[in-house]
Amino acid sequence: MRSILILFVFTLSLSISSTEPVTNEFVILLITQPHIYILSQVHNASQFIPPHIPLLYTHSYASSISNWYAIYPLFSSILQQYYQLKWLFICEPQTRFNLSELLAFAKQTNDSYIGYGLYDSEPSIIHHYSFSFDTPYPDFSSGALLSRSVLSLFQERFTSSAIPIDFIIDIKYEFNQLINQLTNTTLADRRDLFCIKHKTNCLTWYDGQYDYSCQRNDVHLDNIYIGIKTFADFHQTRVALLRKTWLDNKLHYNLFTNELDKDTDDRFIAINENTERGHCHKTFTILNYFYKNKGNFKYLIIADDDTLLSIQRVLHVIECFMLSNDLPIVLGERYGYGAYYAYPTGGSGMIFNRQAVQQIVSNCRCPSPDTPDDMFLGLCLHEIDVPLTHIPELHQAQPKAYPKDWLAHQKPISFHKLEGINVEEIYQSYLHENISEPTSPYHIKNEF
Structure with missing residues (x-):
């Protein structure tokens, strides 16, 4: 089983291990973990993405970047590797999208940070009791688009600011807080296009509830x-x-x-x-x-x-x-x-x-x-x-x-x-x- 997992992880990591420069303008980052069951879901998702679109996996950075699962620590490596990148699309293995329409939308939009906006209804311990009723943060299950301008400004200011990171609790919330703070950019809540459930005119949507379906039935x-x-x-x-x-x-x-x-x-x-x-x-x-x-x-x-x-x-x-x-x-x-x-x-x-x-x-x-x-x-x-x-x-x-x-x-x-x-x-x-x-x-x- 270990050898199968190692082979699977290696295969899925090829897209970021190459030393050849890649010049693609639109890059997809899947939120993943190094476990064979999760990687099987990733394999299913990758079938919806054509070969000419670079596809990255957060777990592939685990051995080289601390806090890789928080997503923003990966920005520096991604920007260095994809020097012509214009848009980074962050999503989960169950996220589905109409790629041609998503690319067309990215070319014409005036926004630089876009997704399905989540909102707090009251202060919460998982958000350190800091919140805002009207400031959205992204639901990565619907995907989030970030422009290169936001990524570059974030990385520049994050590197120079030395902001202390004490605890990582709710990744999507803390990710958003840092982007708001360092780039003065607020998520454009486009839930009409970035959807939880599939409907007409959606560019992206979530493929149902996450379903732990396995071919085993031996745990009692x-x-x-x-x-x-x-x-x-x-x-x-x-x-x-x-x-x-x-x-x-x-x-x-x-x-x-x-x-x-x-x-x-x-x-x-x-x-x-x-x-x-x-x-x-x-x-x-x-x-x-x-x-x-x-x-x-x-x-x-x-x-x-x-x-x-x-x-x-x-x-x-x-x-x-x-x-x-x-x-x-x-x-x-x-x-x-x-x-x-x-x-x-x-x-x-x-x-x-x-x-x-x-x-x-x-x-x-x-x-x-x-x-x-x-x-x-x-x-x-x-x-x-x-x-x-x-x-x-x-x-x-x-x-x-x-x-x-x-x-x-x-x-x-x-x-x-x-x-x-x-x-x-x-x-x-x-x-x-x-x-x-x-x-x-x-x-x-x-x-x-």
Whole structure:
């Protein structure tokens, strides 16, 4: 499997590895990751693009550019390679477009930064509580066009400004903020032409909801163990809500808490410690417990006691991404810590195969009990070279933190935080799907 992946990545990287100068004026940049399942989607997308249009892949820069997944760090290399570039079109593997009409539009438009505009409805933690009701940022699923003038001005000012990048959380939002700040250019919201769904006159559109459809059907509930971090004060509140929603009795799980009380059952495991923040020791207790005591399980999910999950969708994400338990891999919502490393943000849920757990517990120890667990895991994964694959359907915040237009073309897998919402209603609206043992290749219907 590893040799197949290496060959696939090499093949898809040829378009940026050539030393020959390329003079094309219109270049397409696909947002990708170095995983064979995602690259199969890229292969499907590439069939819609003629050979004379340069096609680049963000993952191809992973070995040479830190924070490659944030997109803007790639601008310098792209501008140097494509010295006659006039337009860069950034999109996802499921983005479709009428290329001839898109090229004609680019030639005659007076705008220099164009796409489908998303808007915040309220301040959100994932946007550092900074927002504007009337300033759009791009939905890359519909594609975004940037002119060379914007790219060049951005690169010139970004290089000289030395803007510190502390955390990378929502790529499309932070990408847009930097362009606004450094070039004084605002996204032209042309949702009449850059569309979420295909309709008449669309130049671009998104090809339905992202569908994790694989030819495997061999992942079952009996393969998965779930460890949930909790605290005595939340046994009758948060844990009770989880049991009313996704925490079904047929699941194999334990609740790791600081102490037992008269109402706890045998699902609770006391570890006799608690920290107000960080929770590194508690997370590593779950990792070690899984490795030492749950040898008959192949996969581990670690979640907070205020995380809502769709277990049915987790099953099929595992089928698509965890192709071999001989190769370590972690699935999560990827955040970035500056230029240093990426990490799976804990609140949205983290998924490990057994080999990844073995590598982590064998090589990494928490600096202190209250070290931020997810960030330390990211550092650990970086140091031991275990891949982290980003699953955008995992969410660190509540649904209201995200634009409705963006959620509309997703099948969410998780949300985080229970305060101030009707938990059962949110679960039923966004996440509920009956748990069934797979009997045929999985296919998600477009229901939203």
